[in-house]
Amino acid sequence: MAEPPPFTGPAAGISVTTGKLNAVLIDDSGAVAASHGAVLDPSAESMPQMLELVRAIGPEFGEYRALGIAVPGLINRRTNRVEFSAEFPEHSRMDIVGEMAEAAHVQCVIENDANAAGYGEFRFGAGRGANELFYATLGKGIGGCFIFGGEIWRGGSGFAGEFGYITINSDGMRLEDVASGSNIVRRTLGRIHQDSTSVLSKLDEQAITITDIVGAARNEDDFALLMLERTGLYVGSAIASVINLLNIELILIGGEIMGAGPVMLEAIKRRAREFSFGPSFSNTRIAAGELGGEAAAIGAAIIAAESISQDRYPSASGV
Secondary structure (H helix, E strand, O other), rough: OOOOOOOOEEEEEEEEOOOOEEEEEEEEOOOOEEEEEEEOOOOHHHHHHHHHHHHHHHHHHHHOOOEEEEEEEEEEEOOEEEOOOOOOOHHHHOOOHHHHHHHHHOEEEEEEEEHHHHHHHHHEEEEEEEEOEEEEEEOOOOOEEEEEEEEEEEOOOOOOOHHHEEEOOOOEOOOOHHHHHHHHHHHHHHHHOOOOOOHHOOHHHHHHHHHHHHHHHHHHOOHHHHHHHHHHHHHHHHHHHHHHHOOOOOEEOHHHHHHHHHHHHHHHHHHHHHOOOOOHHOEEEEEEEEOHHHHHHHHHHHHHHHHHOOOOOOOOOOO
């Protein structure tokens, strides 16, 4: 295994998700020294809200040497910009790195949110000590991150890890079509009238979110548990493809949906075992991530500090 570079902090990371901004400060040991969250108003421009967060954390975080930004979407490593984002289409027209670096007065790096979360788990989470791993994040969208030789593997054009696009049946249905947050809500609403005992049946159907379903499952609501168990079976089918192709040592699963407890992980393992080549499955460990909702921000901070130390991204300047 190639030893990862030494981490020198402090460094800050920000993750951008629908409805929320999350910032963390990482010290030299990789521990979270401070954190700061803010609501992201979806009806307003995202960039001014991101800049406001950077300015807000200044007094609280103090001086830090690098800033990482984790965003949903494909990142063009040559331009250090967002190539495409389904959740934030406007990001492809913005110089996020330049504007954030100017506001923070430090060098800045931008990274795909799944890659950032996976690298955070690899360096200071459930993936510590692994030779290689695959990380999948399950939330509003579905993403993936491969790490080989201590580094994120990006593929030929930098867009590797689009886990949600794996087809899981002969009709071409993609994992994203059934296991992303919005599609779990859609599937739940399609069956909700079949279980009047569920707490979800008492809610306004138009307002039900994936957070409601995860919370109900955490409180052992049978209907919510059933819906997430079935989701785990879909995810396990896709995980089996990763195992069969790569015979990978460690698979970590993170994201909001994993907050429901063991139901998802157990269903994923069960289906992955069923559809995997036996010897490969027996040498693969499947586990939940440890860093929770801060994984992407933590990973972004680590990537920024390491990238700037090694001058990997010359365009990461902007100050």
